[in-house]
Amino acid sequence: MARITSGVACSHVPALGVASDKGITGDDYYGPIFKGFEFSKQWIAEEKPDVIFLVYNDHCTAFDARVIPTFALGCASEYQPADEGWGPRPVPVVKGHRDLSAHIAQSLVLDEFDITIMNEMEVDHGLTVPLTMMFGQPEEWPCPVVPLAVNVVQYPAPHGRRCYALGKAVRRAIESYGEDLKVCVFGTGGMSHQLQHQRAGLINADWDARFMDLLVNDPEFGSQIEHIEYLREAGSEGIELVMWYVMRGALNEQVNEVHRFYHVPASNTAVGHMILENA
Amino acid sequence: MAKAYDDIPGTIVFDSEQAARGYHLNQFCISLRLQANRDAYKADPEGYIDTFPMTPEQRTAALTEDWLGLLELGGNIYYTSKLAAFHGINFQELAGLMTGMGSTDYRAMMVSGGRSIDGNRYQSEWDENDDG
Numbered sequence: 567m568a569r570i571t572s573g574v575a576c577s578h579v580p581a582l583g584v585a586s587d588k589g590i591t592g593d594d595y596y597g598p599i600f601k602g603f604e605f606s607k608q609w610i611a612e613e614k615p616d617v618i619f620l621v622y623n624d625h626c627t628a629f630d631a632r633v634i635p636t637f638a639l640g641c642a643s644e645y646q647p648a649d650e651g652w653g654p655r656p657v658p659v660v661k662g663h664r665d666l667s668a669h670i671a672q673s674l675v676l677d678e679f680d681i682t683i684m685n686e687m688e689v690d691h692g693l694t695v696p697l698t699m700m701f702g703q704p705e706e707w708p709c710p711v712v713p714l715a716v717n718v719v720q721y722p723a724p725h726g727r728r729c730y731a732l733g734k735a736v737r738r739a740i741e742s743y744g745e746d747l748k749v750c751v752f753g754t755g756g757m758s759h760q761l762q763h764q765r766a767g768l769i770n771a772d773w774d775a776r777f778m779d780l781l782v783n784d785p786e787f788g789s790q791i792e793h794i795e796y797l798r799e800a801g802s803e804g805i806e807l808v809m810w811y812v813m814r815g816a817l818n819e820q821v822n823e824v825h826r827f828y829h830v831p832a833s834n835t836a837v838g839h840m841i842l843e844n845a
Numbered sequence: 846m847a848k849a850y851d852d853i854p855g856t857i858v859f860d861s862e863q864a865a866r867g868y869h870l871n872q873f874c875i876s877l878r879l880q881a882n883r884d885a886y887k888a889d890p891e892g893y894i895d896t897f898p899m900t901p902e903q904r905t906a907a908l909t910e911d912w913l914g915l916l917e918l919g920g921n922i923y924y925t926s927k928l929a930a931f932h933g934i935n936f937q938e939l940a941g942l943m944t945g946m947g948s949t950d951y952r953a954m955m956v957s958g959g960r961s962i963d964g965n966r967y968q969s970e971w972d973e974n975d976d977g
Contacts, residue, residue, distance in 0.1 A: 580936065595956075625923045630875040631868055651878050651930035719923055721860040760960075762922035763913060764855030766940040767951060769959025794849045798966050802856050803922075831955040833937045 568666070568740045568747040572613060573813045573821070574606070575781070575840040578622060578695040578754045581833035583655055586698045599837055602827035603699045609825065609841055610700050615750035617663050618711045619670075619736060621812040622692035622754045623718045625650070628684070635682035636724050637732065639674070640689075640713035641667040648688035657694050657703075663710040666743055670712065673739035679732055681714075689713060696754045699839070718755065718806045722793055726808045730789035733815020740816070753813025755806030757828070757838035758799070768801040769836050774828065777807060778840060782823050785814045803835075813842075820845035854971040855944075859921040867919020873897040873907065874924035877931045886931065912943050 582599065585591050591600040627648045629635065645660040674681050693713055701708060714736075717723060724732075733751075740749050757777070760768040777800075780788030789811050796805040825841040850858045857863065864871075873894060876882045886893040894904055906914040907928060915925045922939075929939045941951035954960060964970045 626871075626875050626921075626927075627878065631864065631871045631924075649878060649880065651883075651927045653880075719859065719921060720864050721858050758959075760856065761926075761936060761940060762943065763857055763916055764944055765853070765960065765965055766855075766944050767954055767960040768962065768965060769955075770962040771958070773962070797850050797856070797858060798853050799962060802853075802858060830958055833935075834940050834955065836959070 568617075568743040568745060568749055570737055570740055570749045570751055570816050571844055572615070573751045573753065573817045573842040574610075574696070574700065575753045575810045575813060575838065575842075576696040576699055577756055577832070577835060577837045577839065578692045579832040579835045579837060580650075580691040580695065582837075583691050583695040583698055586703060587656055596832075599829050599832055602829060602837075602839060605825050606700055606839065606841060607702060610750070613750065614748070615709055616747040617666060617709055617749050618752055619714065619740065619749055619816070620693055620696065620711050620752040620754065621714045621716060621809045622696070622752075623806060623809065624715045625690050625692060626719060627690035628687045628715065629717075634717050634720055635715070636717045637679065638682040638684050638687075638715040639667060639671050640684050640687050640715070641671055642685055642687060645687055645689040645693070645711070645713060647694055648690045650690050655691065655694055657698065658706050660689055660693065660697070660707060660713075661710045663712055666740075666745075666747070667712050669743050670736065670739040673742060674735055677735045677738060679735050684715070687713070687715070692754060696752055714812065716809050716812070718808065723805050723808050725793070726789040726791050726811045729808045729811040730785060730815040733812040733817075736812065737816040751813045751816045753810035755809050756800070756804060757807060757836040758801050758804045759835035760801030761803050761834050765801070767834055769830050770799050770801070771828070771830060771836065773799045774836055774838055778826060778828075778838065781810055781814055781840070782821060782842065785811065789814075817842055818844040852968045854965060854968045857916045863919050863921070865919070867903070867921065867924075869897045869899040870903040870907065870915065870918060870920050871924040873899060874920065874928045877927045883931055912939060
């Protein structure tokens with residue numbers, strides 16, 4: 567049977583993708599950030615997941631204003647990196663795992679999570695930047711990815727509590743899949759940041775630290791954080807952090823925090839990153 | 846109707862009301878994600894923009910690159926950033942423009958830890974500063 571062994575939380579700042587693509591990951595600005603992921607690259611090379619279940623948000627790339635699914639599950643055999651206005655990122659095509667996706671889709675709907683099924687989907691920096699941070703620049707990504715896109719662009723994003731419950735349903739889905747697969751779940755986005763209007767540039771490091779502590783030690787409580795708190799304390803785009811709760815819900819109640827990294831800034835954003843293993 | 850987030854300063858929450866107001870504006874912006882549309886907009890800005898039935902205010906804001914106005918008229922940052930990208934402006938440069946700080950000062954603020962949350966939670970905190 568398939569099993570979930572670990573979770574990765576990771577910001578998906580587009581500038582980090584640009585830094586990698588341009589080969590400037592060692593400069594004074596980006597160097598400290600990529601250094602914070604050196605441990606992670608080694609860790610994931612040893613962990614060797616067979617599949618990554620990756621929770622991210624699309625930034626009006628696959629979904630423009632015409633269609634806005636709250637939860638959309640990728641069920642394709644591959645996902646092309648999209649042109650987001652600057653040309654597609656020069657990264658490998660993301661291979662999917664169609665059988666596992668199809669199984670998860672069925673299981674989630676029967677488990678009362680009425681997700682949208684995506685049989686074709688381009689993927690943007692929300693998905694490819696975390697892969698870059700964890701794997702660097704390989705010729706091919708080392709394993710297939712099952713993407714779950716969450717709407718966090720048009721208010722309201724799903725509640726943290728709902729995301730946490732969805733994570734638990736994802737776990738039930740994966741654990742009922744017949745093949746013996748080792749799955750790592752990524753929750754991406756955040757941390758505190760605001761990209762828009764006159765309060766742009768907001769960072770709240772104390773709040774971010776508390777968020778990470780709660781995620782590890784008291785996710786039941788942390789998942790209750792209301793939208794108004796995210797908006798006010800973590801910035802209008804900081805609400806992306808609800809996606810970390812899908813990842814957390816898919817793990818055991820008790821987890822070991824094996825890595826934590828936090829850095830300000832990457833462009834407009836606080837970069838947060840954690841690796842959690844099931845205890 | 847008053848909303849819980851109305852008192853967050855310098856912030857426009859892209860809720861269903863704003864989304865409805867900005868639908869055609871945002872669809873125009875997102876169309877510039879694709880090279881063929883970028884070419885068409887470059888060749889004939891007014892002709893291209895007129896294929897999107899937005900309001901005259903939205904049209905002017907888009908053509909004049911009024912970044913705050915675009916958000917107030919229903920634009921969302923992930924959409925307006927595509928219009929910015931068309932003009933060669935990245936997210937951080939766009940923030941420099943929206944905050945009125947300019948790129949250099951904005952970047953310096955971010956490098957020194959970003960905009961502090963203290964004094965930036967409530968509109969009343971900004972109003973007090975204006976009075977002072």
